[in-house]
Amino acid sequence: MTLTGHMLIGQHTVAGNRDAIRGLDPATGTALEPAYFGGSAEHVEQACALAWAALDRYRETTLSARGEFLERIAEEIEGLGDELIDRATSETGLPRARLLGERARTCQQLRMFARTVRAGEWLDVRVDPAQPQRQPLPRSDLRQRQIPLGPVAVFGASNFPLAFSVAGGDTASALAAGCPVIVKAHGAHPGTSELVGRAVARAVKACDVPEGVFSLVYGSGRELGIALVSDRRIKAVGFTGSRSGGLALIQAAQARPEPIPVYAEMSSINPVLLFPAALHQRTPALAEGFVASLTLGAGQFCTNPGLVIARQGPALDAFVGRVAERLQHSPAQTMLTPDICSAYKAGVNALAQNSRARIAASGQIAGGPNACQAHVFVTDAADFLTDHSLQAEVFGAASLIVQCASDAEIRQVIEHLEGQLTTTLQLDDDDLELARSLLPTLERKAGRLLVNGWPTGVEVCDAMVHGGPFPATSDARTTSVGSAAILRFLRPVCYQDFPDSLLPSALKQANPLHLRRLFDGQREASIHAE
């Protein structure tokens, strides 16, 4: 397929008329063809009008039709074959194997949402049948279902050009909920975005859903994104990226006459707690596991282990020594974009110049144009508690080890942390008592707690939580990965004393969708009509 450099507004290919965006091969610094010209307010208007026009029909598609649509998107993406992988490799510098895995994950994610849609639990159907004889007042017939919020604006991430981008988790869950989606393509992978966007548009056509269900727009800077979030027809926002970018969208969303929810996944340093027995008994393995997680993908994961917390002493010294040994063999890796690379260098420099931290380990010196040299710093708990800047996320392969003088200080350090996506506990049996005592604090700080693993690697499943208290995300009540992500785009509606013929099918007496409802206060054990 020849890349056009154009936007997709519904089924229409539309050329932008603002500044050009170009993909860049970060490994070579070469600009890639074609140029993608940014959209204007008029393009936002067109996409929003189409999305609005699509809403009422799309949100009443049958569960099976919506499931087929999601599956068809997956098939269309797979059908792109090597062209997609090749373009994504050029635009991101990510290894081919990683992108093959990410494509599989993206398609699996779409298929998971298809299953979730068909199961229908997200409709959360509740029926309280009429009680005409009740005293002192009769009860009306009351029925509740969930309906989609409306059109959703999605802002993809640079670090997952497939799984958190055009047809990533935000798009898949919003479409699953019945929301039309307008994606603002990430400027770091415009060609990958066009390829995937066209795959989605083909699925739209093949499945005969209204064309406004999907649009893809481009824009450099924040102007187009703010215009999109400010449009009255947009009813929710999904975003994965920087804290400043997320906060700008939240501000725009709250300044609207009708404020709307923003699901922004922003910033997390993913503390790893090395408990005493585990640290003592598994020093080399922990050091190796840590370095592997730290340097995976040049450290460009939201769940990168940017903070290690442990008791000071010989075991921690040994750990640090081993980390230094391993890290010095760790090659510099190409980062996704020049901006990310310079932000990484600035973050590392700030730590290097901070008298409260000292450098303890470094990877191989960076060679290529956007290469990232890994670094590990050490600080003391007292310093960490004093200097808030030590909590700043350094996106890339950098981490800070916090040495604590006592268990009490460990607790203090944890209480002092901002909200996180993950917290990791490296522990052995002898550590269980201490871990148990810290658990309530840890639960208050993070969306996912892991034992004896590493935070990088996020399973797409029902039980996943990729979320957490601010500033990890803007809404701790939700997850952006896993089937529960669909719940972000729904709201309840109650129907009182409706004639059966006017009820949506999810609520009809005959229960045609075969749902296990909450009926008269009881969850139905099997599927039946009234």
Place this chain on the structure above:
Amino acid sequence: MTLTGHMLIGQHTVAGNRDAIRGLDPATGTALEPAYFGGSAEHVEQACALAWAALDRYRETTLSARGEFLERIAEEIEGLGDELIDRATSETGLPRARLLGERARTCQQLRMFARTVRAGEWLDVRVDPAQPQRQPLPRSDLRQRQIPLGPVAVFGASNFPLAFSVAGGDTASALAAGCPVIVKAHGAHPGTSELVGRAVARAVKACDVPEGVFSLVYGSGRELGIALVSDRRIKAVGFTGSRSGGLALIQAAQARPEPIPVYAEMSSINPVLLFPAALHQRTPALAEGFVASLTLGAGQFCTNPGLVIARQGPALDAFVGRVAERLQHSPAQTMLTPDICSAYKAGVNALAQNSRARIAASGQIAGGPNACQAHVFVTDAADFLTDHSLQAEVFGAASLIVQCASDAEIRQVIEHLEGQLTTTLQLDDDDLELARSLLPTLERKAGRLLVNGWPTGVEVCDAMVHGGPFPATSDARTTSVGSAAILRFLRPVCYQDFPDSLLPSALKQANPLHLRRLFDGQREASIHAE
């Protein structure tokens, strides 16, 4: 019980040191004893510190212990007997029968949340067991449950001194979720608040839950409330009241270093659609039902029918005529407070002076100090679409009838509406087609749709939605009435590869809470261990 005029900070009775608040009998204008002196920043600090100290223990109370606590609160409120009803009557001017009903509803609500807590569905337990053999990568064991957000600040409403106040729906649902609660008493019923607050405090003691689980503070103006919402230990807010009050709290909540969710139920005019066949065939009954709903409780309900939409013509003229006949016999009723009464008069005056509206019906002239004369105005759709001020809520027994020239204009008027708590459809069989065509629009505008009823009267049950798009509430994804209100105060946490001994009981392999989990992608049909 002698009223003390003091706040309750945990189990301690504490005298305020700021401006005095006094209950007022609105029927006579008489100030009531004792004076309640407002709290300071120090009292907010004390209550928040206690709530924070209580959180980790309270949120892990067993489901049955938490259920018993909620039931005990209901018993303690019932145990207040006539003293509560007498005081509430004096402070609100509401009829005794209404307050007896409201007390029953309040206690039933607490008992419903006790049942909801015990059923445990709100924990939304999801288990994806490990798949060590999976290719290309093994799957970890992943388990999700919901945990409470943390301490909640509750701001009660003036118009429901029991059901939406100290131990009302916000408090009951937050306590059910496992959140400590700090209530800011509404200044319109300080004595009623003290009585109920002491009942809750007695239940806290009797059930041996940590004392910080409940505090009750007083404060005139907005200073104390803003201090409460701004405290770092408060993690969510429940509010029922005016749009300006709600927006002030939202602003404070968003200005925090860690923004928090605010569930504000603010402003709704609850449109009633009179469909042609129903209007033609049931003119007198509709007029009577409308007047009864409009004037119920001096119109002081969030669900008061403040807007009527219908096709112009003889049937609507007959309806208006019948409304005028009925309303002229409707006595003026005492409103809750002088402030509410003067706001009502200002709203009515604004309509009376608006050249786009004309007065069509009025109740009996007001006599007593805070009495409310009912009014019904009429306008044309074209005027309504032009003048946004005609959508302003006039809290009290006032309503506006919008005459539409066509079905298309009806649709335009509905699309033009702000978000609503309710929309009512008065329809007969011949109206079904038109109703069906308007339904998608109506669903987008309101949280509850009623057929052939009146919006006043909100059932406390599983299927209720008392919520809706902004400005009806600040969060259309939720309801403040009914068992789903518990979901507002929860967030998911995922536990990855945890040893069974470290897992919370909701997630342990033996399934000791007997939950029907979402296990490996399937909802368990019966309760079993792994």
